[in-house]
Amino acid sequence: MNEVKVAAAGVLDDPAMTDGMIEAVVAHEMGHWADPESAASIKRSVIVTYSCISLGVLVAIGIAVGTGVVDNNTLMLMFLAVGAGYGCSIALSPFLHWKDEYFADRFAAESTSPDTVVSLMKHFRAQESRFAPLFTFANHPSRTRRIRRIELDSITDSEQQTATGDRGRPLPPQ
Ligand SMILES: [Zn+2]
Structure with missing residues (x-):
């Protein structure tokens, strides 16, 4: 069992964070570990x-x-x-870096739900200052881009499901 530490006091204990959103944060980090690239x-x-x-x-x-x-x-x-x-x-x-972030977001959306990850992004976006995207540019795409990508992915996924009748989910990490 891996111990997951997300060192962010004042973030995870924020009452506005639902359990699902906390799971999505953890799932995003696990997505980085699961990323073969x-x-x-x-x-x-x-x-x-x-x-x-x-x-x-x-x-x-x-x-x-x-x-x-x-x-x-x-x-x-x-x-x-x-x-x-x-x-x-x-x-x-x-x-x-951004490809890795999108991978981790997608992983989080698949292991929780796209809606959960989107609500998490919106929660963070509401809290961030106007200039935050400039400072986080080096590591993460903006929340708006990430939301758009998750929404696009879930649309493509559901189209694939109706086309093939398959759930289309990747295998969970070992
Ligand atoms: Zn990340």
Whole structure:
């Protein structure tokens, strides 16, 4: 039996959180563990981040070598190049992380219900500040996108069920 710790005081003990919503939070985390691609995607994100930053550093070194001087201006350019490299890796995060988040949401929707996960997202969205999506951009798609994706998935699933007569559910994780 795995022990699930969701360290979020003031979140799980919020009276507005129903048991179903708490289950959905746990199911989302379990969805990350169940994701067969998660190890590969962590590796990919580390590689991309370092490549972006080293590309920035290489450009800066190129400038220093090209101009033949290392002064405050060159150092400033190097600093900017490293920052730009880091910025580029953040900008790429939708391609690096979001697939995993959608996978975990889908897992949660299948192990609880799409409605439960959607109500959880709406609950969090109602609480978050207007700028929260900017800060969480690197790790998670916005709640609105996630709600839309869950709703789309459940529509596609029910269409498949009527088409094949199959429940269409993946096997539970071992
Ligand atoms: Zn997640």
